[in-house]
Amino acid sequence: MTHHEGNGNKRAMLVCEGTGCVSSRSVYIREELQKELTNHGLADSVEVKPTGCHGFCEKGPIVIVEPDGIFYCNVKEKDAAEIVESHLKGGTPVERLFYKDPATKTLIPKYEDIDFYKKQQRIVLRNCGHINPESIDDYIGVGGYEGLKQVLSGMSPEQVIDEVTKSGLRGRGGAGFPTGRKWAGALKSERTPKYVVCNADEGDPGAFMDRSTLEADPHAVMEGMAICGYAIGSNHGYIYVRAEYPLAINRLKIAIEQAKERGFLGENIMGSGFSFNLEIAQGAGAFVCGEASALMYSIEGKRGMPRVKPPRSVESGLYTMPTVLNNVKSFATVPVIISNGGEWFAGIGSPNSPGTAVFALTGKVVNSGLVEVPMGATLREIIFGIGGGVMGGREFKAVQTGGPSGGCLPADQLDLPVDFDSLDSAGSIMGSGGMVVMDKRTCMVDVARFFLSFTQEESCGKCNPCRIGTELVLEVLERICEGKGKPGDIELLEEWSQTIIKGSLCGLGKSAPNPVLSTIRYFRDEYEAHINEQRCPGGICKELISFSIDEELCKGCGLCAKNCPTKAVILFEKKQPVKLDQEKCINCGTCYDACKFDAVIVK
């Protein structure tokens, strides 16, 4: 599935205006390009348009020229003149802005030849970076709203649900519940009004797939919701978006207006008699509100505290009415399942987890960004094949999936095929798609402490084991990181973790111990080093480490001195090794990360 062109065969320059690229001034680049085109009399023959995130934010700002398929990265405003003059006018693309393969050092002009894209299969992200998210015509131009048309012009609600069930689609919000079965439950219920809710809370701190999907292709999510509305007999939907995503909210507002104008939302859609309206609800900064029942209370304007189940949301959800709640990516997948058929989707990925998985690949990895692969791809293929391996060629230590509810997997799990079930049995979870790569200089006890401080703060406080348990576990982890751990602490952590799991009502508590248990399972030696030897093997825990310079390796380049926040690096003459003033050093490790010669030693 490629949708290279915008409208017709007109030449187009696509400027990424996702959050990442905007932070490096892509909006101004677009204005510059437009100006240059006008200057060269090309304004009528070449269209400049903004797109959402291409998923390769690391290399941003990104500009693509279609239909040539040329990919420019790290573009600056001052490059606009050359791109227009040399490429658009003269026909010679600007080589120095091509992507350079880090392994082979060759320049790659077309994005379809770049490993990062070549090895992906994009279904959810199919339009991301290729259409203008603020133009409904762009969406329609790539087959948008065809799924809804098909559904309304001759499928019964049961047939729609059958198709979704046949596809085997499992919810992309983390738990992997079969979407078809959920919808069937809501259709069965006779009480009205029914609601369709899209979960765009994206609470996992370190994940941005849902944000990018909404920013780059909002209509796809809305179309999926309208199809769901028809299938279950609901006329009203809510999109619950976290308030930290202003750009996504803005693009959704524009998209909703456009869809209403064109008659894809509102009353009597395409003359079918079916009506569907959408509203945006903004989250207000509580992780627990990503949980289904808490989210619905939050829309109602209450404190977002999870409730006991049953009843299930499909029987009693928003305002106690039958409600289907799905993740952004689940809804965005639905239109293509309808267009291409459930069987097509079921044939992708692994048998029990059909389709693709979208990951926000981040941390110490060369190619940070959004990655979509068929379920069943291995961690190695994702991290090394697409992600290009660990930054600076350092040693891989672990990968974290599933955010605060997930776990850390070590190098010997790299050949694990990734799907809902395999990750679960390895002690992590799929989650909504965060994937954080960690190198040698990461402390696994610190990682567990980090996640527990998050869940402890975000616990809603309803259940004692969750509220008090996370506090106690955090205390133990903190003392271990400070070198004050005691023999027996590991067992204590394990015991309390079990208590939290057993006594918690919702997924937040039930999965909060995962980061602790998985790091103990795979990195027990690091816990032991902290407790028994007051040593932090990852070189992170400030109380336990000190930095020094390897005089053999130091080239005296001064890069560390430039970056040291406390001016603790003492420079001598050029090419002479530097020294660290231990009095001033605060053990922050900036010099270690800055040094290109591995001359900083951490012990």
Place this chain on the structure above:
Amino acid sequence: MSSQLAEILAPFKGKKGVTIPALQQVQEELGYLPREAIDEVSKTLRISASEIYGVITFYAQFRTSPRGRHVVRVCRGTACHVRGGGVVLDQVKIDLGIDENENTEDMEYTLETVACIGACALAPAMVIDEDTFGKVSPGKVSEIFASRRGDN
């Protein structure tokens, strides 16, 4: 202030489930939620003030004290944490001379942390008002504030 409040709250009158959007709108306009605003929301929406306080304390977004002219938000998400976000936060604290959730004495800046700003591929990241800064380091933090001081 009460006429301004009445104006802000008018669209929410008589609607269900609008406590959070109403509070968000007030905070957007006033910068925080002063006591009288909470009383006004209570009156307009016919919800007890204690229930509204319950909502305000539950959600991290709401503030009951004023903020500085510019808000600095440093990401403390996972991607930023493993790429040195903690050190960046320390540096911001040093440069501004304040702790989290504090204002500088001249009310120029407020320092906050945020769970994730969705720019994880550019970690560590921070936001000043609406501007996102990616791949920041302690050195870059100091540069950013130094150049802002120059600009003003």
